[in-house]
Amino acid sequence: MSSKVYIAGIGALTAAGYNAQMVFDAVKAGLNLFQDSGYVNRHFMPVKMGLVPHDALPAITDAIQFYGDYSRWHQQLLQLAHAPVLEALQNYTEDAPLPIILSCPEYYPQWPHQLPADFIENLSKQCGVEFCLHRRRSLHIGRAGVIEAIDIAQRMFDDTDTSYVLVGGIDSYQRPELLHGLLTEERINSEQVMDGFTPAEGACFLLLSNDPDSALGNNRYRIRLGKPGIGQEAGHLYSDDPYLGDGLAQAVSTALASYQGLAIDRIYSSMNGENYWSRELGVAISRHNQHLSDEYRVEHPADCYGDLGAASTAMLIAISSLALATHSSSAIHLILGSSDQSYRGALTVITEAIAQEPAA
Secondary structure: OOOEEEEEEEEEEEEOOOOHHHHHHHHHHHHOOOOEEEOOOOOOOOEEEEEOOHOOOOOOOOOOOOOOOOOOHHHHHHHHHHHHHHHOOOOOOOOOEEEEEEEEEEEEEEEEOOOOHHHHHHHHHHHHOOOOEEEEEEEOHHHHHHHHHHHHHHHHHHHHOOEEEEEEEEEEEEOOHHHHHHOOOOHHHHHHOOOOOOEEEEEEEEEEEOOOHHHOOOOEEEEEOOOEEEEEEOOOOOOOOOOOOOOHHHHHHOOOOOOOOOOOEEEEEEEOOOOOOHHHHHHHHOOOHEEEEEEEEEEEEEEOOOOHHHHHHHHHHHHHHHHHOOOOOOOOOEEEEEEOOOOEEEEEEEEEEEEOOOOO
């Protein structure tokens, strides 16, 4: 039997806020926090982005000695991750090195990149947190990456004596060759491109545990994660195969295969404003309509902070968890993450009732 997985800590940094609660409040208020980035498109019009202010980024620690394979972009990813890692671990008191599974920027063959091999070691030095280096993974699959990371963490809880795993994502579209490529493809929002998205940057980390007593929540409910579902879309953005939306529907089917509880009242999607993503959402909803409440809502917070790339689904889970922590009744949310290439992911976030002590 698989271990239950709980959210024990959350940390976030985006253009919308310096911590998880600030981001949640901005999304709840419907704020739009885009700004001129200094980049221009091929029509010489400014590109708006969801950028983290420079004063929110810590200095690179003196403990790190960079070598030739580190760019300024790599260093900025370390800076983006610093505060969210520490925020997620603020109540973590264990002495053992912490396993970590990191969702990294998606790998594009046409705009190749690779994070340096010692990136997680340098993240450990940057944050002052000891990570378990033989229980670490880096995933380069984009928006769906954190759901894949949670699936790996689930197996780690089942197969080892691990009680805590840190999962999270970091990304920044301030990578010139990638941004130039996306601008050339006219995927970036502008006055001339209406069917585009707003690139952003940020990080979000989730401390997972199989100990229910460590779970976030309130005095009646704690936050639990359901079984992750992973799908593959053959007709993805950079494929010549027909786009049928089967990958996301497959992921949702796996995530809901054994679920028999309440109807889903909210869906959090990584949709970023491009019309492309609406088709697969429609397919997934139509095939699983029996699991949805009559008044379900679809939320796509990228409207507030922009497309966070590899950090997207971690941020969706964080926002969902903070919303559920205020609930006075049982509820379930569905998280959907779709990468530019084939990976699709789905996951439920559930309120689990806490047994009440009998009155004296």
